[in-house]
Amino acid sequence: MSDPSSINGGICVAMTGKDCVAIACDLRLGSQSLGVSNKFEKIFPFGHVFLGLTGLATDVLTLSEVFRYKTNLYKLREDRYIEPQTFTQLVSSTLYEKRFGPYFTGPIVAGINSKTGKPYIAGFDLIGCIDEAKDFVVSGTASEQLFGMCESLYEPNQESEDLFETISQALLNSADRDALSGWGAVVYIIKKNEVIKRYLKTRQD
Amino acid sequence: MDIVLGIRVKDSVILATSKAVTRGISVLKSTDDKTRVLSEHSLLAFSGEAGDTVQFAEYIQVNMQLYSIRENYELSPYATASFVRQELAKSIRSRKPFQVNVLLGGFDAKKGEPGLYQIDYLGTQAELPYAAHGYSGFYTFSLLDRHYRPDMTTQEGLELLRMCVDELERRMPIDFKGVLVKIVDKDGVREEPNF
Amino acid sequence: MAGLSFENYQRNQFLSSRTNGTPKATSTGTTIVGVKFNGGVVIAADTRSTQGPIVANKNCAKLHRMAPRIWCAGAGTAADTEEVTKLVGSNLELHSLYAGRAPRVVSALQMLKQHLFKYQGHVGAYLIVAGVDPTGAHLFSIHAHGSTDVGFYQSLGSGSLAAMAVLEANWKPELTKEEAMTLAADAIEAGIWNDLGSGSNVDLCVMEVGKDAAYLRNHRTPNVREPKQQSYKFARGTTGILSQRVLDVCQVEEQVVDVEA
Numbered sequence: 141m142s143d144p145s146s147i148n149g150g151i152c153v154a155m156t157g158k159d160c161v162a163i164a165c166d167l168r169l170g171s172q173s174l175g176v177s178n179k180f181e182k183i184f185p186f187g188h189v190f191l192g193l194t195g196l197a198t199d200v201l202t203l204s205e206v207f208r209y210k211t212n213l214y215k216l217r218e219d220r221y222i223e224p225q226t227f228t229q230l231v232s233s234t235l236y237e238k239r240f241g242p243y244f245t246g247p248i249v250a251g252i253n254s255k256t257g258k259p260y261i262a263g264f265d266l267i268g269c270i271d272e273a274k275d276f277v278v279s280g281t282a283s284e285q286l287f288g289m290c291e292s293l294y295e296p297n298q299e300s301e302d303l304f305e306t307i308s309q310a311l312l313n314s315a316d317r318d319a320l321s322g323w324g325a326v327v328y329i330i331k332k333n334e335v336i337k338r339y340l341k342t343r344q345d
Numbered sequence: 346m347d348i349v350l351g352i353r354v355k356d357s358v359i360l361a362t363s364k365a366v367t368r369g370i371s372v373l374k375s376t377d378d379k380t381r382v383l384s385e386h387s388l389l390a391f392s393g394e395a396g397d398t399v400q401f402a403e404y405i406q407v408n409m410q411l412y413s414i415r416e417n418y419e420l421s422p423y424a425t426a427s428f429v430r431q432e433l434a435k436s437i438r439s440r441k442p443f444q445v446n447v448l449l450g451g452f453d454a455k456k457g458e459p460g461l462y463q464i465d466y467l468g469t470q471a472e473l474p475y476a477a478h479g480y481s482g483f484y485t486f487s488l489l490d491r492h493y494r495p496d497m498t499t500q501e502g503l504e505l506l507r508m509c510v511d512e513l514e515r516r517m518p519i520d521f522k523g524v525l526v527k528i529v530d531k532d533g534v535r536e537e538p539n540f
Numbered sequence: 541m542a543g544l545s546f547e548n549y550q551r552n553q554f555l556s557s558r559t560n561g562t563p564k565a566t567s568t569g570t571t572i573v574g575v576k577f578n579g580g581v582v583i584a585a586d587t588r589s590t591q592g593p594i595v596a597n598k599n600c601a602k603l604h605r606m607a608p609r610i611w612c613a614g615a616g617t618a619a620d621t622e623e624v625t626k627l628v629g630s631n632l633e634l635h636s637l638y639a640g641r642a643p644r645v646v647s648a649l650q651m652l653k654q655h656l657f658k659y660q661g662h663v664g665a666y667l668i669v670a671g672v673d674p675t676g677a678h679l680f681s682i683h684a685h686g687s688t689d690v691g692f693y694q695s696l697g698s699g700s701l702a703a704m705a706v707l708e709a710n711w712k713p714e715l716t717k718e719e720a721m722t723l724a725a726d727a728i729e730a731g732i733w734n735d736l737g738s739g740s741n742v743d744l745c746v747m748e749v750g751k752d753a754a755y756l757r758n759h760r761t762p763n764v765r766e767p768k769q770q771s772y773k774f775a776r777g778t779t780g781i782l783s784q785r786v787l788d789v790c791q792v793e794e795q796v797v798d799v800e801a
Contacts, residue, residue, distance in 0.1 A: 169469070174483070176473070179472075180471060185787075197469040198434050198467040201430065201434070201469070202468065232619075236623050239623075265591065265596075265618070267617075267619040269619035271597045284594060292772060293772045295772075295773065304779070305773070305774035305778050306772075306773070309774055334786065335786070336787070337784065337787055338782075338784040339784070340780065341779075341782050417800070455798065
């Protein structure tokens, strides 16, 4: 229980579809068994790239600030928003820099490359090893449940509205089997030039 | 076992801290003030390891003062909370971290709204309608969940706090010598004398 | 006899008092091999990556390019194998630019082992380095503490025992390219089937003297997933939505900041 990555609880998942990607997270912030907040969002947008961060909440906040800083500087230097692939390398090197005193987080990246128009998702371990997947990536205290749900529910090339149902049900049912996750959920449906953010109706126990 | 409680109501934040200083089996003081004023419209309440708490709170206090003198600008409660969080997040990865948990109550004079922030020694920050550190939350959250409304007046907030403190006095295994109550609103920070 | 059996209780109590906690049934795994042949060298790897007992990625790439004709297979801590090969790969390119010569495998080997020795095993990279350069074809292995081995065939990772069994049984001198490729792939398959930490597909990289390296991603795919027999697609509207907001991708955020004089 003193494992830093499961003190606060929380989960994130991302999936690809046909010309779209989706990324979702729960809203719980806890301290062991005590629920502290039900408004703790774990997905942070950087232009058209979305970063999900689970794990130790202090590191989630710190890293979100670090990446806001780095992507803002990138934007100033390059006069454009960072692409998902580039951002993935940025996350990897930022985490590996702390190889022997890591941030206790499991980041995931989702977005659509604005040049190629192709969906892109990636996951990481706490020291920045990139896990490039073409179907789905998961992280958090219910990652095992998420793996199971995604493995069975996922199918490739879904339309955005069908992808929304799939990712939502995968997230919700995983969170319901984890005491440290839940308390609300957010889903982002990302298309080439439209992003929809939805708050889901969830169990509150 | 220190008590730190905070309630954000319609146009103020109420912070309550226990007045006892305990070392081992002795109560050393019964008039302690576990808060520090950071700026005209923000107040920091703290609990944690003896020594660390006051050291940290006063470090934050003087740096807030330094900033306001240098920049001639009062930070918003959100900005203040971010600063406190950053200091604690830095501290947790240092050789000897501060073991301090804080509640920050503030009133954003520009936006005209109150804000209550809970930050623990790890640097975990959350903006909340009501908050507590330590064991006091276990006794009071059920009452707050039941009776809290976002549109409460300060007076109603104080009545709700009274219920919480009564419950703590009933259930807590040691005497915490009552609470010191402070209110932060558009007029600044003031103590509630007859609580 | 009814009820639970406690016959192992005392034994396990004794066991855990003698060891650092009870043994865990987890495996950190990979199978990687390298085989030399007449006029070249081939390396191969499986494609499973694990986090404890969970398969994190079913088709990851463990073959890293350090130079156009020097490739490296990595086992151990995934982030470390990736970063150390990237770092040394970059330095190798700078080195070859400075020297005006093609990079050599021994240079890669020396740079890797000096880096790993400096970190006393804490950078958990276990590597098989292979390639061709002006001095011929080479095959080496490196352990995380910095020790290195030379040989005609090598295997590393949790599946190295299974792979080595195949290598020891079937290796012979003067292999042809095709024979070496088959031997390497067979050795990886031994790991895939018999080691829990290894699985999925076989990646291969063939480096021949005087030729460009051939990277054969998913050379063998003995674990193709059966197509789903039924769809678990949910009807639209299944999930309850509390609120939604449409964000513009190129949203320009503007805020009037009141700056006092």
